[in-house]
Amino acid sequence: MVKDCSTDTVAQAVREYEGVTRKREIGDMIRALRVDSPNVVASFGEDAAVIRHNAEDALLLAADGIWSRLMEADPFWAGYCAVLVNIHDIAAMGGRPVAMVDILSAVNDQIRDEVVRGMVTASSQFGVPIVGGHLHPDTPYSVVDVAILGTARMDDLIFSHTAKEGEIVVAAIDLDGRVHPSWWFNWDSVTMKSAEVVRAQIRVMEDLGREHLVTAGKDISNPGVIGTLGMLLEVSGKGAVVNLESIPRPDLAVFGISFEHWVRMYPGMGFILTVKPENVDEVCRRFADVGMAAAAIGEVNGDRRLTVRYLGRETQVFDLDRDGIMRIFAGGGGCR
Amino acid sequence: MVKDCSTDTVAQAVREYEGVTRKREIGDMIRALRVDSPNVVASFGEDAAVIRHNAEDALLLAADGIWSRLMEADPFWAGYCAVLVNIHDIAAMGGRPVAMVDILSAVNDQIRDEVVRGMVTASSQFGVPIVGGHLHPDTPYSVVDVAILGTARMDDLIFSHTAKEGEIVVAAIDLDGRVHPSWWFNWDSVTMKSAEVVRAQIRVMEDLGREHLVTAGKDISNPGVIGTLGMLLEVSGKGAVVNLESIPRPDLAVFGISFEHWVRMYPGMGFILTVKPENVDEVCRRFADVGMAAAAIGEVNGDRRLTVRYLGRETQVFDLDRDGIMRIFAGGGGCR
Incomplete structure (x- = not known):
């Protein structure tokens, strides 16, 4: 009880x-962004977009960012979560997470290092490498965004x-x-x-x-x-x-x-x-x-x-x- | 002359x-982030990371963000460039750009709409769809980050x-x-x-x-x-x-x-x-x-x-x- x-x-x-x-604001943005493309099988509204590759393969692409308030509260956990939520996006589709890229803006080196430590910890633990990205070293705010690539078979998607x-x-x-x-x-x-x-x-x-x-x-x-x-x-x-x-x-x-x-x-x-x-x-x-x-x-x-x-x-x-x-x-x- | x-x-x-x-700050971050993975053929230092898929295919993954000062100066052009630089990252590798995801933080609806209009304009013009992403509707700053998926044959990469x-x-x-x-x-x-x-x-x-x-x-x-x-x-x-x-x-x-x-x-x-x-x-x-x-x-x-x-x-x-x-x-x- x-x-x-x-x-x-x-x-x-x-x-x-x-x-x-x-x-709630997602809907407006999505209606503006949508561009039809024959190989895009699913996009907004799913945890990851699905792109048909060859006949039977699906490529999965997703991106997620971390609330700024979490960045301020705990940059390590923010970096860790940025990786975690992206891996979840691929897993939720029945896919296998393959690799991630990150874009990091940090107000100072200490926050940058803690976010990176969080990302590396999760990346190593889950076995999904961070393979590239972009760093804004001189921003008045701290943000971490991660995007992820995954693979699946078209028939096995969730x-x-x-x-x-x-x-x-x-x-x-x-x-x-x-x-x-x-x-x-x-x-x-x-x-x-x-x-x-x-x-x-x-x-x-x-x-x-x-x-x-x-x-x-x-x-x-x-x-x-x-x-x-x-x-x-x-x-x-x-x-x-x-x-x-x-x-x-x-x-x-x-x-x-x-x-x-x-x-x-x-x-x-x-x-x-x-x-x-x-x-x-x-x-x-x-x-x-x-x-x-x-x-x-x-x-x-x-x-x-x-x-x-x-x-x-x-x-x-x-x-x-x-x-x-x-x-x-x-x-x-x-x-x- | x-x-x-x-x-x-x-x-x-x-x-x-x-x-x-x-x-210059890229090097420090990269040394921290690197996690070895057998299918990752190239990562930092290239315009896009290369992941081997099946025997002969290469999947390309890149991410790029836009300087905050450009966001403030011209949100339409910032959105347009966020897409443009990502398409360039795939093209530079000899790849074909397939799809993008974006993460957008905007201080107000006007900036959000202008950035989206810039992204959609470039996405339509270059024929590379934006298939998903994440919106932070309530941030004290405006940032747009885009990640892109591309494909190539392993033998044809630049x-x-x-x-x-x-x-x-x-x-x-x-x-x-x-x-x-x-x-x-x-x-x-x-x-x-x-x-x-x-x-x-x-x-x-x-x-x-x-x-x-x-x-x-x-x-x-x-x-x-x-x-x-x-x-x-x-x-x-x-x-x-x-x-x-x-x-x-x-x-x-x-x-x-x-x-x-x-x-x-x-x-x-x-x-x-x-x-x-x-x-x-x-x-x-x-x-x-x-x-x-x-x-x-x-x-x-x-x-x-x-x-x-x-x-x-x-x-x-x-x-x-x-x-x-x-x-x-x-x-x-x-x-x-």
């Missing part, structure tokens, strides 16, 4: 969380926009971690783990893609577990009802955080997936094998609303027809 | 130009580190342009050209790579034609003597700029190449066919010094053993 939690407080906390609301009615929503999170001391909204399950463990966790997504065990998926990013599911449902054109008590969670009292806080956290290693009912047990077992807690937390439906349920009460978090999160598709158009 | 120009004033102007000096003694240095620049009204150090030969023209100019490098007509090459970037040649010589471990009067240039008096200024400019379309003597005429002809002025401007030698010559006088610009530019290889190590 989730202590002191109601569907209303959770729905409101997620809906108003800056990690969610700051996604998309965000392919969830279907009647499928089960599975959340998989590594609960063996800590609230990051520098950043209360980050659940760090990674810095204390061996290279072997984190690489095995990342590889699960590649296995699930190759064996076609999931129907859609995303890595759980800044909007947290419910917000990320909302983004998946938005691009899939679907809805879901989520049972709050089923969401995997650590012993919240030990860490001094509320359930409303937990569901908004960025987990060091977490994925939200949709799965056919007959494959749920196998998918959860794969995550358990690498030390991640995975559970069925709800079901996909056709009504384009994300609703949370707890103790017989239900509250709507997002009306994806009306509000959207990324608002990518207002004005029509598909995901491709 | 180059009016009011001496080898001393040119050497000093290039040596002390911020576009050159700000490359590297920076492969110049050899006795080869001829060729500079190719589109002289049909203007001093950019917002940024005195940029020679804009691109915004007024058709898609057909600029795409043909970019394709010349791919042709030269496939036909093995050049031995090394780089796009002329912020350090200008002499500074960029210095970077090529630095990673090749070679030197060169450059004849200043041979460097292609527009009618400088018409544009109100000095020769010292011209050689430091970023040209909208420019490459510096090394070529075997027997191929120089053919290489120059290929550029002339697409409206670019190309000329032999000097010869590669073995002494790791870049010297400029004019009216019988010579002045050393860089001692690449002692000063370096990027200082990538102080402490040993090769380009791979």
Whole structure:
């Protein structure tokens, strides 16, 4: 049972969380940027863009930057996270991360060195090299942006926009971690783990893609577990009802955080997936094998609303027809 | 004849130009970032990293950002250039640009919209789609970073580190342009050209790579034609003597700029190449066919010094053993 939690407080906390609301400006920009190209199979709205290469290969390309406030709070963790979120973007697509490039602006050498140390630590641990980039040595701000290249087979990709009615929503999170001391909204399950463990966790997504065990998926990013599911449902054109008590969670009292806080956290290693009912047990077992807690937390439906349920009460978090999160598709158009 | 120009004033102007000096911090960062990986054939020091894919394919990955001062001066041109310099990075390697991702931080919607308009204009003109990225909507600064994916065949790549003694240095620049009204150090030969023209100019490098007509090459970037040649010589471990009067240039008096200024400019379309003597005429002809002025401007030698010559006088610009530019290889190590 989730202590002191109601569907209303959770729905409101997620809906108003800056990690969610700051996604709203994405739609405008995407509509402006889109240029059609025959080999681009998927682009905005997916964790990584998919470019067809030769007949059967897919090249994956993604980019992610780190909030400036995290750069100021902890430049090492910011550098580490810049690498981590990019690796997650490729893993979420069922791909294999191949190499990264970074662009770093730093106000001074100390911040630059800490960010680089963070990037190198994650790059070595996950075994994904940083192969180039750009340095602005003389900026009045500090920013780190990373882009990543990945590969997959076209047939084995996991998309965000392919969830279907009647499928089960599975959340998989590594609960063996800590609230990051520098950043209360980050659940760090990674810095204390061996290279072997984190690489095995990342590889699960590649296995699930190759064996076609999931129907859609995303890595759980800044909007947290419910917000990320909302983004998946938005691009899939679907809805879901989520049972709050089923969401995997650590012993919240030990860490001094509320359930409303937990569901908004960025987990060091977490994925939200949709799965056919007959494959749920196998998918959860794969995550358990690498030390991640995975559970069925709800079901996909056709009504384009994300609703949370707890103790017989239900509250709507997002009306994806009306509000959207990324608002990518207002004005029509598909995901491709 | 180059009016009011001496080898001393040119050497000093290039040596002390911020576009050159700000490359010095690159070396430290690169030594920290390097993680060995078997499929990474080339990384730092090249315009794009090279990752072997299957047996014969090369995947190219590069990233470049735009000086914050250019963002403030002209956000449209900054967005346009962010795309342009990335396309140049792939072209310089003999590759074909495939897709880009961007990360944009903007202090307000007006700047964001102008940067996006610049990126979309260049993306459409060059036919290279922007397929994803990340937006920071709420930053106290404006930055645009772009990363690019390209492809090539392993055998057809053009590297920076492969110049050899006795080869001829060729500079190719589109002289049909203007001093950019917002940024005195940029020679804009691109915004007024058709898609057909600029795409043909970019394709010349791919042709030269496939036909093995050049031995090394780089796009002329912020350090200008002499500074960029210095970077090529630095990673090749070679030197060169450059004849200043041979460097292609527009009618400088018409544009109100000095020769010292011209050689430091970023040209909208420019490459510096090394070529075997027997191929120089053919290489120059290929550029002339697409409206670019190309000329032999000097010869590669073995002494790791870049010297400029004019009216019988010579002045050393860089001692690449002692000063370096990027200082990538102080402490040993090769380009791979």
